Amino acid sequence: GVGDRVWLALAAYQRANSGSAQEYAMLPAERVFLLPANASFDQGASLGVPAITAYRALTVAEDGPWRLHPGALTGKVVLVAGGAGAVGHAAIQLARWAGASVITTVSGPAKAALATAAGAQHVLTYTDPDVVARIRAIAPDGVDLIVEVAPAQNARLDLAVIRNRGSIAVYANNGGDQVTLDVRQHFSLSVRYQFVLLYTVGADVIRAAAEAINAALVDGALAVGEEAGLPLHRTDLAHTADAHALVESGVVGKVLIDVSVGFAPAA
Ligand SMILES: NC(=O)c1ccc[n+]([C@@H]2O[C@H](COP(=O)([O-])OP(=O)(O)OC[C@H]3O[C@@H](n4cnc5c(N)ncnc54)[C@H](OP(=O)(O)O)[C@@H]3O)[C@@H](O)[C@H]2O)c1
Known part of the structure; x- marks a missing residue:
């Protein structure tokens, strides 16, 4: 529903305009999963592919x-x-x-x-x-x-x-x-x-994976950040090219793009 916090998988696959480096995106419902209340946007942004x-x-x-x-x-x-x-x-x-x-x-x-x-x-x-x-x-x-x-x-x-x-x-x-x-x-x-x-891998696998990943999130098993073994590096939307360069340079950890400057996540 409106205002739900979500995470995504395969956002831009065969849909070049649906990539997640933008403030608003339209995606097929099967690529969108509710983010459990105890999970942060940092976690949500780190999940989809890995x-x-x-x-x-x-x-x-x-x-x-x-x-x-x-x-x-x-x-x-x-x-x-x-x-x-x-x-x-x-x-x-x-x-x-x-x-x-x-x-x-x-x-x-x-x-x-x-x-x-x-x-x-x-x-x-x-x-x-x-x-x-x-x-x-x-x-x-x-x-x-x-x-x-x-x-x-x-x-x-x-x-x-x-x-x-x-x-x-x-x-x-x-x-x-x-x-x-x-x-x-x-x-x-x-x-x-x-x-x-x-x-x-197929839609059924993605669906099953998302269910299990959400259960693991609820259990607190998928922490991110250096202290949890996955350093996070941040840029904002205006510096998306820097984010790509960082990934290409082989940086250790995840590179996250804050899509809305000054946006304060609810949780
Ligand atoms: N199949 C898929 O759907 C799928 C999905 C996601 C990612 N990928 C691919 O998976 C690869 C890894 O992605 P990632 O995001 O996890 O990248 P990453 O964060 O760079 O991790 C790759 C890790 O592999 C280690 N490594 C390299 N050679 C190794 C070896 N011989 N033995 C053990 N570890 C080794 C690297 O460390 P050291 O170099 O220090 O050893 C590095 O920690 C990329 O090629 C990516 O394109 C595939």
């Missing part, structure tokens, strides 16, 4: 779960590659909310601090020559699910730590487009590779 992508990656495993809720991942070990990234951050938070034990890999200490703040119980450095042994020490039978940002670089690591019937959900091509897989070793473990792109 949290839905993370949700999908966490719900594609052969043995489920197909939906996330508290307890859905209890007893499972999830490996999140790149836990200081925006998607990685959301994956850690959603996996923890659902009860998983979360291992994440990062490039160094600053990102390790962020991934720890996000809630990962085990934070490792992916360049550590002993990273496989360290993961095996935490998960002797292997990890159940891998949320993968850099398959070209991590395919060997992933094979070395995935358990029988485990799944590897790939949502990005950081570090390269080509992956070489040892076919025999993968089929020997009945491993599943699942690729994920928000634009093609």
Whole structure:
């Protein structure tokens, strides 16, 4: 209704005029979700792409779960590659909310601090020559699910730590487009590779993701800001190009655009 606080997904997809860097926008209702009363606009602005992508990656495993809720991942070990990234951050938070034990890999200490703040119980450095042994020490039978940002670089690591019937959900091509897989070793473990792109996952997945994300918001499980592992950087509408430049420069965290100067959010 009028005045409802909302968050968006796929705002500008096939609708160039519907992008969210403007004060007023018209969107199809299925791309708009009520923002729970306890959630901030900063959270709402940070969700659309990363949290839905993370949700999908966490719900594609052969043995489920197909939906996330508290307890859905209890007893499972999830490996999140790149836990200081925006998607990685959301994956850690959603996996923890659902009860998983979360291992994440990062490039160094600053990102390790962020991934720890996000809630990962085990934070490792992916360049550590002993990273496989360290993961095996935490998960002797292997990890159940891998949320993968850099398959070209991590395919060997992933094979070395995935358990029988485990799944590897790939949502990005950081570090390269080509992956070489040892076919025999993968089929020997009945491993599943699942690729994920928000634009093609389908409306039913987006809807289910939004419901779960809202439940996690109500539970306070999707905090943002440096203290929660996701630094926020701000510009206003007049400096939208700066926001793009910041993203292109590889800034750590989310870049938010305040769309209305002097606008005071109600909550
Ligand atoms: N499939 C989809 O629907 C979808 C949705 C959202 C985003 N994406 C894509 O996903 C990627 C990440 O997006 P984002 O917003 O999360 O970006 P981001 O905030 O830049 O995060 C990427 C993270 O990956 C880490 N990383 C890079 N190489 C790695 C490796 N070999 N092992 C472990 N971690 C590694 C980076 O840290 P270091 O470089 O320090 O390691 C960084 O923290 C982008 O390519 C984006 O286009 C895809």
